[in-house]
Amino acid sequence: xxxxxxxxxxxxxxxxxxxxxxxxxxxxxxxxxxxxxxxxxxxxxxxxxxxxxxxxxxxxxxxxxxxxxxxxxxxxxxxxxxxxxxxxxxxxxxxxxxxxxxxxxxxxxxxxxxxxxxxxxxxxxxxxxxxxxxxxxxxxxxxxxxxxxxxxxxxxxxxxxxxxxxxxxxxxxxxxxxxxxxxxxxxxxxxxxxxxxxxxxxxxxxxxxxxxxxxxxxxxxxxxxxxxxxxxxxxxxxxxxxxxxxxxxxxxxxxxxxxxxxxxxxxxxxxxxxxxxxxxxxxxxxxxxxxxxxxxxxxxxxxxxxxxxxxxxxxxxxxxxxxxxxxxxxxxxxxxxxxxxxxxxxxxxxxxxxxxxxxxxxxxxxxxxxxxxxxxxxxxxxxxxxxxxxxxxxxxxxxxxxxxxxxxxxxxxxxxxxxxxxxxxxxxxxxxxxxxxxxxxxxxxxxxxxxxxxxxxxxxxxxxxxxxxxxxxxxxxxxxxxxxxxxxxxxxxxxxxxxxxxxxxxxxxxxxxxxxxxxxxxxxxxxxxxxxxxxxxxxxxxxxxxxxxxxxxxxxxxxxxxxxxxxxxxxxxxxxxxxxxxxxxxxxxxxxxxxxxxxxxxxxxxxxxxxxxxxxxxxxxxxxxxxxxxxxxxxxxxxx
Numbered sequence: 001x002x003x004x005x006x007x008x009x010x011x012x013x014x015x016x017x018x019x020x021x022x023x024x025x026x027x028x029x030x031x032x033x034x035x036x037x038x039x040x041x042x043x044x045x046x047x048x049x050x051x052x053x054x055x056x057x058x059x060x061x062x063x064x065x066x067x068x069x070x071x072x073x074x075x076x077x078x079x080x081x082x083x084x085x086x087x088x089x090x091x092x093x094x095x096x097x098x099x100x101x102x103x104x105x106x107x108x109x110x111x112x113x114x115x116x117x118x119x120x121x122x123x124x125x126x127x128x129x130x131x132x133x134x135x136x137x138x139x140x141x142x143x144x145x146x147x148x149x150x151x152x153x154x155x156x157x158x159x160x161x162x163x164x165x166x167x168x169x170x171x172x173x174x175x176x177x178x179x180x181x182x183x184x185x186x187x188x189x190x191x192x193x194x195x196x197x198x199x200x201x202x203x204x205x206x207x208x209x210x211x212x213x214x215x216x217x218x219x220x221x222x223x224x225x226x227x228x229x230x231x232x233x234x235x236x237x238x239x240x241x242x243x244x245x246x247x248x249x250x251x252x253x254x255x256x257x258x259x260x261x262x263x264x265x266x267x268x269x270x271x272x273x274x275x276x277x278x279x280x281x282x283x284x285x286x287x288x289x290x291x292x293x294x295x296x297x298x299x300x301x302x303x304x305x306x307x308x309x310x311x312x313x314x315x316x317x318x319x320x321x322x323x324x325x326x327x328x329x330x331x332x333x334x335x336x337x338x339x340x341x342x343x344x345x346x347x348x349x350x351x352x353x354x355x356x357x358x359x360x361x362x363x364x365x366x367x368x369x370x371x372x373x374x375x376x377x378x379x380x381x382x383x384x385x386x387x388x389x390x391x392x393x394x395x396x397x398x399x400x401x402x403x404x405x406x407x408x409x410x411x412x413x414x415x416x417x418x419x420x421x422x423x424x425x426x427x428x429x430x431x432x433x434x435x436x437x438x439x440x441x442x443x444x445x446x447x448x449x450x451x452x453x454x455x456x457x458x459x460x461x462x463x464x465x466x467x468x469x470x471x472x473x474x475x476x477x478x479x480x481x482x483x484x485x486x487x488x489x490x491x492x493x494x495x496x497x498x499x500x501x502x503x504x505x506x507x508x509x510x511x512x513x514x515x516x517x518x519x520x521x522x523x524x525x526x527x528x529x530x531x532x533x534x535x536x537x538x539x540x541x542x543x544x545x546x547x548x549x550x551x552x553x554x555x556x557x558x559x560x561x562x563x564x565x566x567x568x569x570x571x572x573x574x575x576x577x578x579x580x581x582x583x584x585x586x587x588x589x590x591x592x593x594x595x596x597x598x599x600x601x602x603x604x605x606x607x608x609x610x611x612x613x614x615x616x617x618x619x620x621x622x623x624x625x626x627x628x629x630x631x632x633x634x635x636x637x638x639x640x
Contacts, residue, residue, distance in 0.1 A: 213261060216253070220246065220265055227272050236279065237321075240328040243272050247332040266336075273332045280329070281360055284322040290315050294364050295398040316406070323410050326357040342437055346483050347549075348475040354427045355418055362427040365395055369431050382439055385453050389460040392428045396468050399424060426474055429464070436480045444489050451493050457481065458544055465547070472547065482553050491560060494544075498537060498564055505533045506571060512590035531594035534568055535601050546610060551617035558614055565598075 115129055116122040223246045230239035250265045339353045354362070372379040373388040381387065400421050407420040436457070443450045457477045464470045481490060505511060511530045538561055545557040572591050579588040605611050 213258065216249075216261060217264065220249065220268055223249075224268055224272065227276075231275070236276065237325055237328075239272075240276055240280075240325050243269070243276060243332055244328050246272070247335060250335065251331075269332055270336050273329060273336055277326075277329055277333070277356075280322055280326050283318075284326060284357065284360055287315060287319045287322060288361065291319075293361065294368075294395070295402065298394075298398050319406070320410050320413075323357045323407070324414050326360070327355065327414055327416060330356050342433060346433075346437065346479050348433075348479050349473060349549075351426070351475060354423055355416070358420070358423045358427060362424065365428065366431060369428075373435060382442060383449055383452070385436075385439070386456045386459075388435060389432065389456055392432055393460065393463055393468075395428060396421075396425050396464075400468065421468070422470065422474075425464070425468055425470055429470070429474070429476065432460075432477060433475060433480055436477060440480065440483075440486050444485065447493050447496065450489060451497065454481065454490055454493070454544075458547075461547055472549070476547075476549070478548050482548060482550060487553060487556075491556060494541065494557075495560055495563075498541065498560075499567070501537055502534065502564070502568060502571070505530050506575075512587050525597050525600075526590070526593045527597040528590040528594050531597045535598060538564065542610070551614070552621060554614055555618055555621065558618075565602075568598075 115125060223242050227239045227242045227246075230236070230242065246265075246269050250262075250269050253262055253265055256262060333356050334353055337353070342348055353359075369388065369391070371377065372391070374380060379387060403420040403424055411418050411420055436453075440450075440453070443453055457480075461477055464476070465472065470476070481487060508529065512528045514526055515529055515532060541557065541561055541564075545554055548554050548557070572594060576588065576591050579585055579591070
């Protein structure tokens, strides 16, 4: 223990204290230049402490060891004191890690612990470490010198720029006061002129408005005078053309706030429109009378269609001329005449009014319809809707050839995108819609009469679309039947009669017998009569509602069909339970055949375009309802 251990700390000074002393040396030398004197003093004190430690670690009885200790003391002291600047490089490196006085000794101690450790043999690394720190110190000093030489120049340049800017601002401030005073004086001087000029501008604008107003009045009066002159010379086509121009001016002025001017223009248009319309209508009706219009019988229409062009070509020329002149009055007629419409509850599609020439051609037929089917005439029987429905179909058929051969070419020549036959049919169908709207409320509580009306209307619609090509986008009888009260009654009656049909069918003696039992090639599935009749019932219901104008109405009928299928399934299940004791009995097998047949037919319907469209409509309706309710649920639609 007297000699101590070479690898461990000396007995006179623990290893931890040695590190603290070395840290103190480096900490004192790593301070900035302005604190270096005080730090150097502390470092020297630490070095002398190390020297005393070196003298006390060896026993006095060993001269050689004392000599070696004295040499080591002198070397360490020389190293510590002579190379204080070099050791300071360690502190400069650690200054970057902590600049506070409290953190610096800790950083130095950590650095010594990392590089040297508690083993004194590691002091051999001090030479290389000092060289490395010296190089770092030189580099840092060069950087400091470079920065210290550049920054003053930049600061000086910035100060110079700031001074110049300050001078410019002062010049502007000096110029501001006289300039502000000059502007204020000028505004005060010019204010009376501005007031006078503003008043003059207002007067000019008012005069311009009066002048524009007078120009409009003069233009309308000029057009009115031209129409009068053309009518005095019996030049009706030119008068009609001038009326078209006047109508366009009326439309342009709709956004104007000059109410008196608008009233004047509208009154002028209305005045000349009535004169021209009455004159042209009278001439047009005379020409139609020469053609024996309207064609009440089919024979009459065929006779006119064959003989008229060759016998009276001048009548056709007059018809064409008057028809084109009446077309010119279409814009003013739409502007002045309010279109007659049914209540909004019927949700009729928006369509333009029937063109004026076709309206005149429809007038005698409208009078006949109202005479026979409105009021107290014997032909107006509420239980006989087929009378007026058949009459309208006959009129459409009687005039179709004449409209296609004689009227349509006139429309094509006039570049009017209207189909004469469909326009004529649309005008007659409106008579039917008005009649249904007035009769249906009287039939709602009589199931037989209401069902008969629906049947006749469906037959009328089928012939109207299939034979006469009436488009589904036009207003039709199905819109009247789709009205909420009428539609719910229709669903109720349809369900009632369908259930009655099912009761009658299942109570028949031949309910489980195949209609084609004697024909093997036809009846491979051995389908009983009840299954055939039931599927026919579903097919008939589909035909009855497939022309409804809206998908939600169709989906309600689809729900009815699903309910009927479920009801028929329950009935078959009840009968089958009675036959479970004899599973090979004729009735049991017939039930199985009926189920197989119905399943097969429904599977075929699943690929039908109509039902696929209904499925897509159901998904869309469900998605809309989910979006409104904020419920992103899923829907499983049974394809029927």
